[in-house]
Amino acid sequence: MTGPAGGPSAVAPGSVAVLANPAAGRGRHSAVLPLVRDLLAATGRPVRLLTAVTAEQAASACRAAVAGGAAAVVTVGGDGTVHLALQALAGTDVPLGPVPTGTGNDFASDTGFPADPARAAAEIAAALRAGRSRPVDLARVSAPGRPDRWFGAVLAAGFDAVVNERANRMRWPSGPRRYDLAILVELARLRPRRYRMVRDGERDDFDAVLVAVGNCASYGGGMRICPAADPTDGLLDVVVAGPVSRRTLIRIKPQVRRGGHVDHPMVRSLRARQLTIDAPDLVCYADGERLGPLPVTVTAVPGALRLLR
Template sequence: MLAVTVPDRPSPPDGPLAVLVNPSASRGRHRDLLPHLLHRLAAVDRPVRVLTADGGAGAESACRRAVAEGAGALVAVGGDGTVHRALQAVAGTGVPFGVLPVGTGNDFAADTGFPTDPLAAADAVVAALRAGRTRPVDLARLTGAAGAPRWFGAVLAAGFDAIVNERANRMRWPRGPRRYDLAILVELARLRARRYTLRLDGVVHELDAVLVAVGNCASYGGGMRICPDADPTDGLLDVVVGGRFDRRTLMRVKPSIYRGTHVRHPLVRCFRARSVQLTAEGITGYADGERVLDLPVTVTAVPAAAHLLR
């Protein structure tokens, strides 16, 4: 396995604070809160540079540019999708990173210890910056057959949930959460187990499965604890596989994912590894809720790849 070296940066420099803002996070419900959050962040007594962009690719480019131009820290104001874009810029750089959770899903922020209240999170980020304090956490490095590597902080979905996301993204109607609900119904009607090949630290497992998730953190989808024992500081990835579920069993088990008790079901298997090679036909992975790469992919745990302001 190729080692990935992450530079050590124990204290933040005095460069400007770059703030990635997603005004549409949580469908705009927290837009009026943004001025108050920026006012709290300004208490750090250094320049605050607000980054806005149309779409995910633009946000990612803005973050990369800010880091390249010497940002002393980067803060993401949004949900897991906004965090995912920001992580592409800070991963492996040592640039301190903070999250103000105002999204529909805030799993990375919750699982790494940021306050759930965004104003309290802003105060925590400011306190960490003033003290020169960061806490290292692992990230997952994702590579596929082509293209640049991607990073994720929470969970890679590579089974039924990824298929539902792919269906929902192709639909033009209805709008909002109902589109996702309809996509679930359509894919439930088509539900079938697929053949997966997992190579975990070199050990091969051939499995038929409906659910497959690779977790750096425990949760995805706004609090579903799909990988309940995942720890973003242990240098390992948790892999949870739900086997040959039929429709009725899957829908009966799904609510237990919020509690993390689904792992007790006899059709669920759990693994832990530093490196995961995942192969299946016709699957596009979703990491931190964002569309990433078609399988096959390799996921590698990278210790201390991010330095959090908390």
Template sequence: MLAVTAHDHVPTGPVAVLANPTAGRGRHRGLLPELLARLGTAGHPVRLLEARTPDEAEAACHAAVADGAGALVAVGGDGTIHRALQAVAGTDVPFGPVPAGTGNDFAVDTGFPADPLAAAEVIAAALREGRRHPVDLARLTAADGGPDRWYGAVLAAGFDAIVNERANRMRRPRGPRRYDLAILVELARLRPRRYRLRLDGVPHEVDAVLVAVGNCASYGGGMRICPDADPTDGLLDVVVGGRFDRRTLMRVKPQIYRGTHVTHPLVRSYRARTVELWAEGITSYADGERALELPVRITAEPQAVRLLR
């Protein structure tokens, strides 16, 4: 059950809204005026942020928080929400995710309705009533000492991350077929890789094709890769899929949507506050967004964001 803190940081500044009109292939684009109207029923000015690229979106969120926004709302999928989280993580500024993308795992896993208009109603009511639900985030630290990143749902550092990296390098085909082709290419090249993990200081070495570190249970639009992850327990769930061959991996993949893959004998699950992860040639993906090359350190940060629920 999510914790509740009432009447924390009553907004005085405007409600800043980051909206991604291309999220979910644009199917919710026409809802934005109604979403803004419903948010406006909370009695606070609503300010729509301007951004043309993901980097501009993240910068606009940081600027809005620095300028005294009373709350930040992100309308889009996990990628849009990921950008917004960078600005509110570790602050008192409350946050409302409106799920309007292809993958809406963080919003749904933290209790928001899957319907965008219903989620906007929940956020507006929380603003009116001063409700805040603090939940954990994961802090991602690079080995080279670069700036930390935050994520809300899951970090992928195995076959799924390799497929994303392949798809992002491809110029065609466009749309979801590019991702499907990337899967086929990487399946043909599938091989276990040697991973070194340190979980709360305890070392592990494994040969694996899948490694996921979850603050929440799901990624990829409802795939319950870390089915027991709880974003209020102060811990990260680590799921490792071992020496799978192609046929076994494809047979197990449908089980991930139900979370039953963790019973497979080649899958191991762990829980830790701090996860250090090493492997050669892997770029991690957090909330579906390209993150940091391994090695990385991931730390559970309790109550790092205050959700408007």
């Protein structure tokens, strides 16, 4: 078997652990889990469903499964469920199979898995049956006084992170309308922040309203914020939107869906193996999950994860 940074590799003998989020996608894919279990069981491997109520329990269950000798982990959920599994799988030879059933499935999509959960599950089962896995990059986030975290898709450290922070504090309304209202509130409060970024040893101080760091291209359910990002090139893509006005940001935002925003003269696209980002009074989110306040150091780690593909 090759190490995590190698090429195609065999999957070790053993059981498959399944981490499912029944609330992912607001429960509209509730029938997928039995299908996933049947397809995995048909490979001849024991299948074990990891039981967890909270995110902390889910992360702990994944770590215990890996430590206990699981040959692979399959997630049934969205980017948040994948994010929990990454914390246990990064840097190991235990591969991941993401079955996309969440509201946002950016990591699964950007690493080549079908958007249809049944098709994705069938492809994962086929890879498992063939004993096949392939490497993909991850990003490691380090911050003073906090344990390292891993992410697979995009880290947001600007307007989008502020919107997430606002939406998570709101008790009303429910569902997507909460996020829409949070955008309106934060647009009214929009102001550039002074950033300090050290990118591969070179310092850069600038004013901006948005900084995104991509291992993959997309976040937020298909918004291609870092459209040139490639999770197999060993690099991070960094997109910076400068001190744009509220009106300009409103014009740019719809273009993110197809990646056209990077053509705007106030948007910069950069690449790095490692960067440190700092700005006053800002937190960052990655894979849609809160990582905490800046500063953070983000490092590209080639081949840190294996996928059942």
